[in-house]
Amino acid sequence: MSWIFLKRFLSRPFQVASVVPSSSVIIKKVSDKMDFSEPRVIAEFGPGEGCHTREILKRLQPGSKLLLFELDPELAVHLKEQFQHDARVEVLNTDAGRLDEELKARGLNRCDYVVSGIPFSTMESGKKRRLLESIHQCLVPEPHAAFIIYQVTNELKRHAVVFPSSTTEYCLANIPPMFVTVFHRLPAPVLGTSGDAEAAAWVLR
Numbered sequence: 001m002s003w004i005f006l007k008r009f010l011s012r013p014f015q016v017a018s019v020v021p022s023s024s025v026i027i028k029k030v031s032d033k034m035d036f037s038e039p040r041v042i043a044e045f046g047p048g049e050g051c052h053t054r055e056i057l058k059r060l061q062p063g064s065k066l067l068l069f070e071l072d073p074e075l076a077v078h079l080k081e082q083f084q085h086d087a088r089v090e091v092l093n094t095d096a097g098r099l100d101e102e103l104k105a106r107g108l109n110r111c112d113y114v115v116s117g118i119p120f121s122t123m124e125s126g127k128k129r130r131l132l133e134s135i136h137q138c139l140v141p142e143p144h145a146a147f148i149i150y151q152v153t154n155e156l157k158r159h160a161v162v163f164p165s166s167t168t169e170y171c172l173a174n175i176p177p178m179f180v181t182v183f184h185r186l187p188a189p190v191l192g193t194s195g196d197a198e199a200a201a202w203v204l205r
Helices: 002-011 024-032 051-059 073-082 096-105 125-138 197-204
Strands: 041-045 065-069 089-092 113-116 146-151 165-171 178-184
Touching (some): 024 146, 024 165, 041 051, 041 096, 051 065, 065 096, 073 089, 125 146
Parallel strands (some): 041 065, 065 089, 113 146
Antiparallel strands (some): 146 178, 165 178
């Protein structure tokens, strides 16, 4: 299915982040950052042809909700056709900046995770920071909640000051190699403090 991804990249190179979909290695790394032990509400920005979406759905509990924000109209149609029989999925052909409005329109005040592959490095600084603030506000204030990105550069870390902590790993097994960064909704706990051991596991996993 990478033909549609390549086609859309060639027509909109600043909107579609890569020439080919993510590798199986980085797909697993991204999904491994999330806790699927309970039903979750997840927003995915720039799902493309759906390679990360498919892995998330394999792990997602019944009763969960997965909102796909895909700005490219052809990719949005492709996603709707691909996931039309899964009631957990809704494809939104709209800007990621509408996260708060789209959640509230569905009676969802917050989400557990936001996963993103959109090229933040091409975004104007003001818009970038406003989107980061919106994402932070829309995440549940729980230890598991996080904004997870996979990007060619790690420049977003210097803009994401609203997030109290983050962890990063570099994945070479992808074309191109990418940083996988997790921005945590809550501060990292101080190790050694009573009751912190379980919370610390979320940050260090």
